[in-house]
Amino acid sequence: MHDLITAHKNSQKRVKPEDRKKKVIGVVARGCTTRSLIIHLQERQYERDEVCIIGVPCDGYVDGKGLKVKIGGADIVEGSIDGGQIKMKTSDGDKTVALKDVLADSCLTCRFNNPIISDIMIGSPAPAMNPDAEYNDVKEFEAKTMEERWAYFTKEMEKCMRCNACRQACPSCYCPTCFVEQSQPQWVGIGEDKSDTQVFQFMRLYHMVGRCVDCGSCVSVCPMGVDLRKFLKKIDKDCWEMFGNRAGSGMEDMPPLGKYDEHHDKQDFIYNP
Amino acid sequence: MEKRLIKKDTLAGIAKKMAGDMMVWAPVKKEDNVLFETIGKDGEPFFAYLNSKNAPKNVFFPHTETLMKFTRTPKGMAFSSEANKANQSVLFGVRPCDAHSFALLDKLFDQEKYQDAYYVAKRQNTTVIAMACVKPPYASCFCTSVDGEPVGSEGADILLTDIGGDYLAEFITSKGEKLAQYFGDAKADAAADAKKAEIAAKAKEAIQSRIPAHEVKPILDVNFDNPFWNTIHGKCLACGTCTYMCPTCHCFDISDEVKGADGIRLRSWDSCMFPLFTKETSGHNPRPSQKERWRQRAMHKFKYYVDNFNAIACVGCGRCVMSCPVNIDIRKVVEDISKL
């Protein structure tokens, strides 16, 4: 998704204003991709007529790490999908796994597995996943004690080695200069200090308020297997429950943090002595 | 050379016993990952692994390391160095490819012209115990193409080889011999040597992935501007996974962190994949896109390091191949370069 923004920016760069031309880029988009496109459009990264959206319904995405665990950690040499099955040649012999058992978590509870906007649609609509369960994990985690939650957060963050793969893969992480890389002031240390890593992850996650489309990219690219979705879904849930906003679910929405609703927004966070 | 035989099931015990006397780094299973971490005498080393998720380079070249501390006093700044601070320690159970990486890192950090006090102190005080790869390796392993072998001892002080019921322990350096006391007193015989040679040959054969690593050097010498470089970076995310996972990548950044009157100077890993890596104060970036960054990584490993140290800066562990989120394969890159 970054390519779109980069391509757009590059096409406008060092060109005299009068010579600027709209460059239309075709995007093959699943549901979550269209949500990202909507966020980019809301955030004015390109114009609607600069993308031609070829919508495709989506049956889900295989979670590579989960698959590897499922087959006992063996090295996959070759693989193919056949019906609802994945057939693989592995270092531990041939293996077959049911596709539905190894879909990414984000796909299993996907609410938007059909494109929200498109110029051309391909295929017939994908059957619904199980969106009712989307916050089950979050609710379970919310029920834990403060210290249990902190313990889990620190444990997960300790895995992080600051390779930035999550950020680089995230369609909403496109800031020209990420806060992590800013100086004057430097918001967060670049080293492996626990607090720095926690702050880096916390802030990156927090920047996803109203912007995380649950595409699962960050989770899938993380080499260390940090459970980022546990936290992202909370942000998604809050955004829905507090502001009635689901990231990128409609073109007419404004970024939820760019406005407020005097009558419906909760007031209980305001301190009154 | 001192050689002994130890019973297979005593290995963890040896590591733990050492951990009672000094700092021991050993593979540890953490959820789905095997990582090198320090263990206590009650730790649980996990030796039944193919290779660790991360490279053990952080033992000598930590992700983040304090170089010095400073304080503002009424009389001016006061400095204190953090160099030459290293505990007596053992790195227990690294794979030969990773041990090989230490020999390569030595060429840079411990050379005639320049010695990195921080690295050298740790290296000198650490005994490296390697464990030969005798099981079928990862499909992505290619150590034999880059001057390594699955049962190799380059960079190691002690080499352990699984020869069936026992481990053959070979004490390669005098540093290694100093730890011989921990390995019982069963001397190895010629049969063990023969067994090892047989296993080594088989293991070497099992590494099927091969790349023309040596052949690309002259090609790289003359192809800095080849349009080929436009073709590999397309899907690169510019994350640092490959470099952070790599046992030989060693680029770092130095930064100061200050709070009030106190401050520290840190060295931490950096990556040539990051856009900021070469960005200058003026805002100019001599490597403006991922194309230049990818070219740098390939050139550094297969040309510049060879120019400088007469060695390829790759040990064929395959971690970058496995960890790349977008499946960019260095083997394919080298293969393609060889055809230029």
Next chain:
Amino acid sequence: MARRKFATLKSFLNYIGVEGDRTIFTWVSASEGDRWAQVIKGATEKIKALGPANKMVKTIG
């Protein structure tokens, strides 16, 4: 805007196990001297009750 940011921030801090009560948000006008004093007193008491922060706190050296 600030209100939405603080609402979500507080909730998210709580979620990861950092006491959300460490963030205190309210409005005080320049003409509300008394209220300002009350807010600060109340906030100080709240924070004191929570004790020193030790989560996500960076120490140097």
Next chain:
Amino acid sequence: MDIRAHGKDFDRFVNRAKDEYGIRYIRSMPSSIKELQQTNNLLIKYVNQDGSFTEEEFDMVVLSVGLMPPKEAKKLSASLGIELEGHGFCKTDLENPVQTSRPGVFVCGAFGGPKDIPETVMEASAAAACAEGLLASKRGTMITPVENPAEKDLRGQGVRTGVFVCHCGINIGGVVDVPAVRDYAATLPTVVYSADNLFTCSQDTAVKMAEVIKEKDLTRVVVASCSPRTHEGLFQENCEKAGLNRYLFEMANIRDQDSWVHMHEPEAATAKAKDLLRMAVAKAQYLKPLKPGQLSVNHQALIIGGGLAGITAALSLADQGFASTIVEKEDRLGGNYNHLYKTLEGLDTRAHLTGLLEKIYKNPLITVVTSARIEKIEGFIGNYKTTVKAKDGEKVFEHGIVLVATGAYENKPKEYLYGQNDKVKSQRELETMIYEKDSKLAAVKNIVMIQCVGSRDKERPYCSRYCCSEAIKNALELKAADPSRDITILYRDIRTFAFKEDYYKQAREANIKFISYEENRKPEVMAAGDKVEVKVLDPILNETVTLPADAVVLSVGVVPNPENAAIGNMLKVPTNQDGFFLEAHVKLRPVDFQTDGVFMCGMSHSPKFSDETITQANAAVSRACLVLSLDFIEAEGKTAYVNKERCSACGLCEINCPYSAIRVNPAEGCAEVNAVLCKGCGICTASCRMNAVDLNGFNNEEVLAQIFNLN
């Protein structure tokens, strides 16, 4: 026994005092106050409305005393050659309340009669406008430009801070150990000089400061004293005089925020003074020399609304040499003034309006567009572009300021049989009948007037201000024509303030009856054959009386122009909860908006008398001329700025900026701040996810330096 809350929003305060704070309002005449011997409390005896007596004890009695003309008034009038009116205040012209009897001499404030702060402020501006009108040809001829030395070149210079700690007489020095704070300052990083002064704002300290800046080669100056609100500008000027950029100055408020609030804990106050100073010094090292931007100014004005306010403003602007365009929605100018015949004080408003219109149409500097609507207003102070749709198509005007004079409308009541029975009329209809010599009026003998119809109720809690005087004006006129007429005015409070009180007195003397009623016991109007009857509770008799009437006249009050909100949106200026425009400050800036370059006058602001409208129109012109007379506007230096490297051009700042001061430039791919419009409020800074927008003088580094130096 009237509550005189006729100012803008005053009734809201009365209601709040009553409902929220339980303050009692007792309509009464206090007859005596006695001090009680044992308690020293005060006993008030007062006469209730029904004539009964009450005695009540209080701890304290506060007297609301009125205003008197100044003692020197007579002398002053003689020496200035101006006349006084009957009470001894300055006599003013009916057409222009700031004009004295002598041309070229103007009056403003309470010397022209008792009045409130906003009216005083408006008159001051209006008097200035009238004076400027006479002096317009000499504008700018006697200015001596301030010449400051060239600014020091700070390139390659380290931070060298000078600290000045102020005793503020005993204000700070009486509580805080100032010498200790001074000595402490000397130990702080970057500080090369520290001193304490009795009054840092004094002239000799200013001289000393300039000397020290040069001598010690200071690159930052920090003053620990009072509030930057009052003194920052002065200290900044001192810096400028010594060649130091004024934005390299920082202040620690150790008076208002320290010695005053911790008066009884001197040690803690001293410690806090050190903390505040340390924070200021830490912040100062990150300050940047700033150069405020400049913006060119179009010298024309756009006036929205061609009523009395609009046309007065246009003429006043023309007097000062500025061209204006009046955009009027109706097909003729004049607005509400068209329906007025005479003021209570006796001004012939018809003749006045005719005269004004004649001048308008003759004046080459004034363009009038009638039957026109504002379609679009683009731009900002100094550079507006407005599209107007008139009968003959769309027109675009370029102008430097906007004057909002959208006026208000007469309320159309639904109660008291209005519109159903032709005996029930509004005051305006009655006035027309009187002055157009309607023959039907001869038979009208019994008249009942009802005040506060559709005003001061739940729906419209405000007072329409002029209706009491209007009723008395018409009642007096009817009585003068036929003294046998029986006139009763049903009222809640008679609000004939200041000199208008004379006419109230006249009315009572002329045997016009006044019966008060409460909001919850409104009079009832019923048809009774060819007459109407009004029933009302007379609180003095404490019984319901029935008044037969040939005419019931309603004082209907005003409602704001319903288009105010839409126009406000175009200009990004607010209206209040009633729908009138909201001024920048209700007391001190009654014709300004928070948004620069937009001004208001007339009933778009609040209900008011025609003479007040004239004054406010002149006042608005005076304020507007501050802009129009400039060739360039110099901006505030502490404005937002964009770090291009970080900006992703998402536009969130643009959506949220209340001053339209930040815009995404698609060609550059980043947001840009119009520094002249920027007020430095920081909304854009808060909205930006990537910290691309920051605020000069309060940027992240500066604020973090303060936070990190809290302890």
